[in-house]
Amino acid sequence: MARTRVAPDFAVRRDTARCINCKACVRLCANGVHVWDEVAGAPVADESKCVGCHFCEEHCPTRALSIERAPAETTSGGHWTRSAIRGIGRQAETGGILLGAMGNDRPQMAYFDRLVLNAAQVTNPSIDPLREPMELKTFIGSRPDRIEIARGAGGRPRLGAPLPPLLEIETPIMFSAMSYGSISLNACRSLAGAAGEIGTCWNTGEGGLHPDLESCADRAIVQVASGRFGVTPEYLARAAAIEIKVGQGAKPGIGGHLPGGKVTEDVSRTRRIPVGSDAISPAPHHDIYSIEDLKQLIFALKEATRYSKPVGVKIAAVHNVASIAIGIVHAGADFIAIDGIRGGTGAAPSVIRDHVGIPIELALASVDQRLREEGLRHRVSIIAAGGIRSSADVLKAIALGADAVYIATAALVALGCHVCRTCYLGKCNWGIATQDPALTRRLNPEVGQTRAANLLRAWSHEIKEMLGGMGVNAIESVRGNRDHLRGVGLSQVELDLLGIKHAGSPW
Amino acid sequence: MLINVHRPSPVPDLDFKVPSGCGLTGLISQKGELLPGDAIYRSLCSMEERGNGLGAGYAAYGIYPDFAANRAFHLMCDTEDARRAAEAVLRRDCTIRHDEPIPTSPVKALKNIPVLWRYFLDIKPEAVERVGGGATEPDAVVRLVMEINRKVDGAFVFSSGRNMGIFKGVGNPEEIGEFFRIPAYRANVWIGHNRFPTNSVSWWGGAHPFGLLDWSLVHNGEISSYGTNRRYLESYGYWCTLQTDTEVMAYLFDLLVRRHGLDFDLAAQVMAAPFWTRIEREEDPEARRLSSALRAVYGGALVSGPFAVLVSDGKSLVGLNDRIKLRPLVAARKGSVSYIASEEAAIRCICPDPEALWMPDAGVPTVVTVEA
Structure with missing residues (x-):
């Protein structure tokens, strides 16, 4: 050449x-x-x-x-x-086609940078998280709009009807879907271990569940995507929750392609496809051509797991995201993961990564608002994803209405990734986005677990400091609390879409 | 005369709140005896320094025996026209048995006095039916109150219970007490409030107590979770229109206790939820499951920030503090009368020798109920 x-x-x-x-x-x-x-x-x-x-x-x-x-x-x-x-x-x-990896890097897409948070002064004392409890525990799943109370012996109240299955996480940050195949087993081990250590969840992506990761399955959200790779009854049974992947922020509307070169023997076993064959995830699920079809898949998965765990749907943030979300709730989903235009990937056409979809902040605000207007907000949890870089981004997403966030690029950076954005080459020197044994052994999974867990710990500490500063001692009091956000340099249209006021406006 | 210059409209612009600090006091006769208004008046006036003259109010239960079966609506209106507009809405949904101006005495210091009127009325059955979905009379009242408060410009329903009334305005406790002739009423449950808003909005509707149906509520504190609570309540048809964070607590009590059937202890577990560390220590698995479920389901109703509230539905007087008790609250009892106030002095000035006096714990409600 x-x-x-x-x-x-x-x-x-x-x-x-x-x-x-x-x-x-x-x-x-x-x-x-x-x-x-x-x-x-x-x-x-x-x-x-x-x-x-x-x-x-x-x-x-x-x-x-x-x-x-x-x-x-x-x-x-x-x-x-x-x-x-x-x-x-x-x-x-x-x-x-030009290929790209990781997420859209155009600065004009980052509304987070134009949002500021509030703090308490005088009329409302701030709370010192080193002295007082500061709670981040979060539940993911569908909830009834009220509790049924039954009275036991001596009139003692007890729960009249069990709640639907809920995922309980100790911090509102989870690791987003990254398959074994797109990243190395050592990278998967690091994240799965860190999720267990902190008490949050990791996500298998469409890579199946490797035997070495089965011990971490109780903290795994397992994906069912259009290629159905690795989906077995045991895979579903072991998981903490199931996520149907419809779309991804980095490449809305298109599928995935793991080149045969990455399908090693081990990957082939986990995905249940022949060694060396390309793993093609079609753009649509070929059994989902409408919302009714999605409903059937959701309930097929619920039936398969005897209604014991939440089943959610991941979509890319697109123009009509709010109506799509309403449909997904009506189809029976317990959570919706929304991935914004800055969401990352191992490989996507750059033109799609950079130009298709909408920023997560706007998508999140409109979905949360519409679900409330429809009286459906309690029926579903919202997980926001796509370009979350810091604890401030996490808290801003929660204030806009997210129950929790997914992070992926940030997690890989914790493992050593320098965001060179060439994951699709399969030659990741840091041992993350590669299956080459000479490279993957560079990532020590124990060190990786410590670093990823440290990141979650650090962000959780920072969130607690910010909550305390606001005079709040539980994360649920900031969830959807847009009063604690103000915009800087945003137009009235943007402010209205975000449901916030401009900085300088009083309560 | 346009008096309500500070209250912006239309409604979407009303979503701001005025933080405040305050003094609270309340008393209840468990035997249902009628206690003269003089006591609450003196108790509240003793906490002069907890207010700044920009708001005071009283709620009294058992004051309208002649109309005990009817709803008593108290309205404040910017103008006579606004009152007539509100009355037209009332006539659509209600049969008005009697109406009259709320009796007042002239008090020189008071300014911007609105038109104050009370209606004794019954909701028409067809108005209840119109709400649909197995709605009851109280649901129709809530809808009617929300409609007038949101849509009738310059008119506010600030009291909508039975055999009870709220009296409040911009002034100090003496001025408002004298103006509404509080010492002349006799009630078996009283609550009072002296306000220290940290903002010059001097709208009469922003004073406490806040009321809806038989509920009345006074509050000292600032609700940091206001934005969450307001949006949570909106999905249940409650619209916050009164520019004070306190409003959400009144609606939360209505939602949790009246509509969802929680008792005061459980409602307190929602609003001032026990910390997870305590829930995890709970030995009874049933109790642990319930506490955990309350938090999982009612996260939007958790109230963060410092608060002390007194709330009544006419049958009980309830005092509640925030999760870490960032506002004072003292309770006392003598004979069949119980007292809850921001300060011990506010109790001792009307009950010098209580049989018991204690400081309620953070997040633990003090519930005193009239004996059946």
Whole structure:
């Protein structure tokens, strides 16, 4: 193949005064950037292969390497951006669809950054979370609108009728769907272990349940997606909850494709497909062409599990998301996961990732509002997903109306991911988005579990501090509490859609 | 005369609240004896420094024996026209047995006095039917009150119970007590409120007590969960229109106790829920399941932030503090009369030698009920 004419994204700077020619970079880089030049007796870099994952930089024993953004090569900087020009260059060479991974990175999509939170002063004392209890326990599932009370011996009240099955999590943050296949088993082990350690849930994605993860299944939300990979009665029976995946924020309306190269023997066993075969998840479920069909699948899964666990539906945030959500509730779902336009993925056409769907903040606000107007809010829990980067994003999502959030990119970053956005290459140097045993063993699952659990702990602490600052001591008092949000620099239309006031407005 | 200059309309703009600090007092005769209004008046006036002259009010039960079977609606209206508009809505749904201005005495210091009127009426059966869905008379009253408060510009129903009435306005306890001739009434349950709003909105409707049906409620504190509670209540047909966070507590009691059939102890477990650490320590699995279910189902009704409230439905007087008791509340008893107030002094000034006096625990309701 002819050498690409597209200029590299990154410049590899090697400080020759520091380099000791140990060849560590040559051995470590799965992308083959660093090559040993026998003639020169020194490593050289093929920068066109560099994805900017910074693995070599962080592992160079003498810190001789630094990976820098290559200087912009055009004089235009506004409309004809570097990425637009580079994309055209690549397409002119290949005639193909541009692939992307992780989430949409366009800053104009981040409404979270234009929301601010409230705090108590004078009339309402703030509460010190180090001294007073501060509660984050959250339930996911459908609830009755009232409790039936029965009276036992001596008139003691007791529950008259059992509640529907609810998922109980100790912090309103769960790990979003990432299949074994799209990420390594060590990455799955890390997240599943961390979910168990903290008392929250992880999500199998459409990857099935690997035998090594069965011990973590009581904290697993298992996915039933259009490919039905790995779905067995045991898979459903072991799970904490079941999620029917209809859509994903990074690629609304399109399916998934795990290249045969990633379908190793182990992946094949877990997914129940032949080794080396492409795992294709069709764009639609071929048994769901309408809301009635969805209802049948929901109840088939409930029947299969004897109504013992919540069954939910994951959709991408699209224009008509509120009405779709109403339909999903009527179809019997116990929770709805909504994935916004910034949601991540292992691979998606960049054009779809960047241009299809709507921001989670707007989708969430409109779904929560519509469900309330229809008197259906108690019947379903809302899980918000797509680009949650910090505990502030979590709390803002909850104030807009989410019961809990899903995080995925943030969880991978905790494991070492540097968001180089080339998961689809299967050469993840950090041992996360790869099945290459030489790479996956770089991720120690015990260390990974500690780091992922630490992230949840840290965010939970921060949420408690923010709650205490608001004078609130339970997360449910912020749920849907848009009084605690204000917008900065938003138009009236945006404020109305979010159901909030502009900063500076009083109560 | 346009008096209500601060109250914006239309309704969607009404969704703000005025935080406040306050003094509360209440007393009940368990034998149903009628206690003169003089006692509550003196008790409330003793807590002068808990208010700033921008709101005071009283609720009294057993005051309308001649109309005990009828609903007593108290209305405040910006103008005579607004009153007539509200009356037209009342006539549509009710048979009015008697109506008259609420008796008042001139008090120089009071300003912006609205038109104050009381109606003794019965809801027509067809108005109840119109609500549909197995609705009862109280459901029709709630709907009627919400309709007038939301839709009739300048008219507010601030009391809608039977054989009870709420009297309130912008002024200090003496002024409002004198204005409404409180010492002249006799009631078996009384509650009173002295207000310290931290905002200059001086609208008479924003004073306490808040009432709906037989409920009356006074509150000291600020509800940090207001936005959650308000939106939770909206899905049950309660619309917060009175610009004070206290309103949500009155509606929560109506929803939980009247409509959902919880007793005061369970309603308190919802609003001032026990912490999970306590629920997990509970040894009786039935009790643990119930507490846990109450929190899972009624998260939207949990009230966060500092509060002390007194609430009555005419049969009971209930005092309740927030989960960590960030506002004062004291209770006492002598003979068949019980007292709950923000301060011990407010009790001792009308009952110098109580047989028992105690500080209710955080989140634990003090419930005193009239003997049947």
